[in-house]
Amino acid sequence: MIAVLLGIFALLVVGGIGGVISEKAPVFVYVGSFVLTLLLFAGGLSALFAATPMALALPLGIPWIGAHFRLDPMAGFFLAVINLAAAGASLYGIGYGRHEREGARILVFYPWFLAALDLVVIADDAFTFLFAWELMSLVSWALVLAHHHAPEVRRAGFVYLMMASFSGLVLLLTFGLLAGAEGHYAFALMRATRPTPAIAGVALMLALIGTGAKAGLVPLHAWLPLAHPAAPSHVSALMSGVMTKVAIYAFLRITFDLLGAPPAWAAVVVLVLGGLTAGLGILQALLEGDLKRLLAYSTVENIGIIFIGIGLAMAFAASGVAIGAALALSAALFHVVNHAIYKTLLFFGAGAVLSATGEREMDRLGGLIHRLPQTAFAMLIGAAAISALPPLSGFVSEWLTFQAILLRPALPQWGLKLMIPADGALLALAAALTGGCFVKLFGITFLGRPRSNAARQACEVDRFSRAAMLAAAALTLLLGLFPGMLIDALAPVMRELLGVSLAKQSAMPWLSLIPISPARGSYNGLLIFLFMLVSTGLIIFAVHRFASRSLRRAPAWDCGFPDSNPITQYTGASFAQPLRRVFAASLFSAHETVTLPPPGDTAPARIEKTYPDRIWNMFYAPIGFAVGWIATLFNPLQFLTIRRYLAVVFAALVTLLIGLAIWQ
Amino acid sequence: MIALAGVLGVPALAAVLLAAIPSYRLSARLNGVASLIAFSAALSLFWSRPRGGPLIVVDDLNVVFIVLSTFVGFTTSLFSASYISHELQTGRLTPTYLRFYHAMFQVMMFGMNLALVSNNIGLLWVAIELATLSTVMMVGIYRTHEALEAAWKYFILGSVGIALALFGTILIYLAARPELGGGVDGMAWTALVGHAHGFDPALLNIAFVFLLIGYGTKVGLVPMHAWLPDAHAEGPTPISAVLSGLLLNVALYALLRFKMLLSACPGAIAPGPLMIVLGLMSLLFAGIMLYRRRDIKRLFAYSSIEHMGIIVFAFGMAGPLGNFAGLLQMVLHSLTKSAIFFAVGHVAQVKGTQRIADIGGISESHPLLGWSLVVGVAAITGLPPFGVFTSEFLIISSTFARAPLLAVGVVCGLLLALGALLLRLSSVAFGAVRGPVGPVEASYVPMFAHLALVLIAGVYLPAPMVAWFQHIAVLLG
């Protein structure tokens, strides 16, 4: 425990030093962060498997509460996830940070950001928790503003910090409710007192809003696709891959740990929001043409999937099906790990593309597989993993979620009966759309012919960045091949939160994944992989041995209509056009207008597409408008004459006196 | 007694001396020295507390206020010493005015300290009037159209407020007379609070209404706030810092004293709900008004109204937690807001304007200043690791357990204010550099000192201080 705290403190120091020294600062900061996060990762793992939770109270913060820290298995698990991804990001940063033009604005805050993330999960009282939570928001806001010259970055920063503060304040209300009038701010005290169902229900909804706003739950996600892409890529990776997970942690902590058994209706709400988030997130991602924004929207989708898992766990826990809850929660946490790994990988890739070409717009890229072969390979793995393709890790969590959906216990609630299958459909839809979305991302960016000079002249990125990407790719493959290891590692968390855990997977024959029973369903990624290797090898060998091996390069055939101009290739927008027509036409009121010049006119034909952001228009724009309107309405009060001001004071006095007269 | 002489006598003496010294360099230094002496005298009050009398009282409550106000007075005098010479160079002030300025600064310090230590509610009133008059003079010191208008507005509204407060004070005496008899004791606060249970509640109620409106004007509560933004915006920046950091507190202190009195009388109205309503109104109104501000100092002046709203709200909620949080918020607001005004002063001097639209990208052109401003705004909006977060945490969480809807109102107000400040901050501190990029000439030290204190308070509150505050919180009821 002390070691972990020291590690976090050391991160703060590293940041401080990074701000002071100028020479060699990037290397120092990133190497320092890399080493420290690895140590913290080890600390997290040791806490995950420790027999008893470690706890520590320091006389900081509010004195009569103190600063409580506790490392139970769940905290340990999330600590490990955070620092694993953070180590990757730091490794990536060693290379990436060198050609970052606003380096100095990042160096101080980057280690602080890591420290704040770590602090959130080890906090064991409401004050320390919110302190770390808001610190995390504040520091990441500073990181988002690193490229502050662009107006849209400043706008993103604004929306981001507003939403983050909103989430912090809502969580503050949650804790205020849980702490009660006596002010039981320590989590241990909250655990000890079980609130009444009504209070627990309100607290749960507040927690959902508070953490959802930070995780990017629809409709509270609007800041996410603005803020995540605005930050430097390794920070985007952390924000998407890790910070959203911290919000998941907070929700789990409040729901399962502090509140005890969640009610069934709350599970319905979570399932509805999770399903909506997954579906809308990926649709938005499909329509997006900006590499990093696409990834950010995909984060929204993945958060939805995780919330579906959590919702299922809540539903099962409410119906008393503990093993089902364990299955669903394992699926959710598995997805947490997965997403932390492959989303960081994908953002690294996007960063590599950005630093190699200076472009984020997919429609100006293309053909990068030739120029950045290793980056392309790692991105391919990442794209396949996030599309839930076996034998990579993304598939496992999705498979587990489906297994949970398929349990079909006797559920008490009509809402659940309707929502669970509907979420199944949404999950399936989201998975399929993800595939399409990442075909688009990889295909348009890395395949085909370069669409701009920048893409034509790109060079492979430095070796640290490549190492970080390849390591993440290897990890996602490993997790896909040996998912049982992670399931077993999750067992202490399950026991802590639910009292039961899934059967030990490493004892299963052939290292298969058998969560409930072999008859219900099993999956063996390792064997699938081996089969693939063997059969691919076999077939290549056979074909090359017994059939032709000659090969000739020639211009592309293209059905006899080859066009040398790369502009004629499919772009991201054209690739997504069928899907846009199918899904977005009604959902986002996406609209296309085609202008064909009359015959004889040499003007170019134009196609224009618009899709207003409905959620923004429905929820955010009215608030902004209302505030602006009220502000304008009240603004004349700044310019009254002195006489009028006196009249106001007079009116206040008379009102009070009249009130007094009536009251007496 | 020596300590008291330091707190009261030194400013009075210094005021006379400063009025006589023609050299502004010397007087600036003398100003700082006098403030330092007052501050050290105030610190010594912790250890040796003079015995009170019918006129003077030093108890747990006002020691905090005295130390705070002499400290901010001291740092402000340091800031002002390096700041004001630049004003001389640009020709906004003449040496004569500077002489007047320094004398008035000490008069104001004297007035405020006198208000804080006075046991007699009449003396309290006189002292606050003195402080008001001296600040009116300083607000108008630039003698531009806007400055004069602001000063006149401040003067008229402040005078009406102070007159109403006097009427309230007389009513208090009338309520107390049957119980205490006439004489000096009848206005001594220590005697009043001891016998308050026997006072006529109806008279006390009327008195409190007048005191609330009267001193509330000086606190800057909506709807009596009108003088505040202009006075902050048009006066010299050190004065803005002092107004926000000190004068509002002194008026608040007076209000708190009378609140204690009222709570001690069982039949009187509960002052809490009134304060809650006014506090919430100030918070929400200031939050909205922040959006259309174009002058950077007026912006932060409205933020002061917002914070006074929060503080009054917290004291209105009362209870050990509410009072503690209110005290903490008040101390930290003083420190933070004066630090922000220091920063804004630097900015305005460098850029030669207070128009937000003409200022931009400070974090790039002046990294240290820009980031200090960012830190200040983050601190004032209640983000960790700064102290205001702690007090706002306590206010909201303790309120929510008792009156959920009120807490929601506070949250809305905080978000409103955050939004407005953030919008302005992102164009002032970030983005393309706008305006001149000359070097900062005034001293950063006071600003850093304040921010460091606020940061430390966010992470660690010393146990003795907390025990002290808790004790006061219980006293406040």
Next chain:
Amino acid sequence: MTISGAIVSMVAQGGEMGLVLLVAPLLVGYVRKVKARLQRRQGASLLQPYRDLRRLLGKEVVLAENASWLFRTAPYLIFALTWIAASLVPSFATGLMFSWTGDLIVIISLLGSARFLLALAGLDVGTSFGGLGASREVMIASLAEPAMLMIVVTLALIVGSTQLSTIAEFLRSGVAGLRVSLALALVALVIVALAENGRFPFDNPSTHLELTMVHEAMILEYSGRHLAMLELAASLKLLLTITLIAAIFFPFGMTSGDNGVVDLLGVSRGILAWGGKLCVAGALLGLFETVIAKMRVFRIPGLLGIALMLGLLATLLLYVSRGL
């Protein structure tokens, strides 16, 4: 499980894998033949697909100039993925040795992986037709795959398992009886199967140079052995889907191979039954494709949407009322 038992089951598994590989082109030839006969043509020989494959394998590969390594490896991977998926579907016997490495969801995802690679390969050369094919394929898959998964969910809810062998055995035992959900699922599965294989009314498997093509547009740049791999994968996929429908909805005649001992009689009976089912299905497919016309691309989502809705309806029925 004894060593000999292991060997026997390995042989059985290997035999199954070999068998599906062998039969797949034949099925394609058979469907073509049926269609030709229905159109009163003689049609090519049943063995024509084998001849095509041999010819393609012997030819030189003509590779587009900017094709990457992905373009070259994709055919083999696609083939391998489809083959594995096909071998996981119980054709003549349930509970083969490696049947538990993956359940229905895995099978769908393996096909999904193959499609992922194919769509990427279509984009690799950077031609307009490749993009067109990939884009449409993705659109079709985005609806077909969830529909398929909903069907899986329906089955799994009835049977309590996603394991194909278990499902087949359960349904063969007749415990489930006739259910509305099953009927809905069958209709949905047929629609999805047609879409997955690029058959009428979704796509025309026997044409290039049609602006509505999907699958053929993606493999337009392929030649030689690469094309052979893709053709073989396509025919495997057709076999797979038909086998899948047969295994779920018409599971009669299958043998059980789980205890390591395979009785030859059962196996031969199973193979015969399987052959019979393929024949009937192939004939039906040929008939269907002769009768029906191809759809406009943007009417496809409607049809697939119906399949998805049917799947969802089937699931909902199961959740809401256990009897249906």
Next chain:
Amino acid sequence: MQAISFDVAKLLAGGLVLTSFLMLYQVRLPAVLNVLALHSLILALAVAWQAHVQSEPALYITAAITLIFKAILIPEALRRIVEKLGIHREIENVTNLGITMLAGVGLVALSLEVMLPVTMHADLLTRTDVALALSVVLLGLLLMVTRRNAVSQVAAFLSLENGIDLAAAGAQGMPMVVELSIAFSVLVAILVIGIFLFRIRERFDSVDMQALDAFRGDRR
């Protein structure tokens, strides 16, 4: 004796309220100033009467200050300002006179109503005095609110202050009355000087506050 002293005090306090109404009614500046002088004179009498009743010699000083300072000096000074500024012929009124008067009556009623539950243990004298003083204060505020001209506002403020003085004088044995009234007089003096000090005429071309308000900070 008790009865007479009570009646006289009440008479004087009532006279003060009446004068306030009179002031409210005036539309010309010189007239307002004349009424102000009368107002202060009545106050001085009231204070002196209290000094006599309470046998409190300090109150005589207050009465004297009031007489000299407020009844004579300040009205005179204001009169000069008005002359100098050349606005003595101006007629100014913002709100409808009738409504203003009606509001004034309402305010008096309110102050009586508010004071009704007050139970003064010892003497009825104070209660009435305070009620009337409250009326004068409120009427003074009303006057400030309805007047536009800086001079008439100062006059209104003075009448408000007179109400406060009345209350202070009525409060038996109140300490520091003299000190307070001196402090207040300083305030008023600065206020009057302020009209010069702030060079309202020269800078703003008029003493009219609407003109003064044209310079509003944020509208730059």
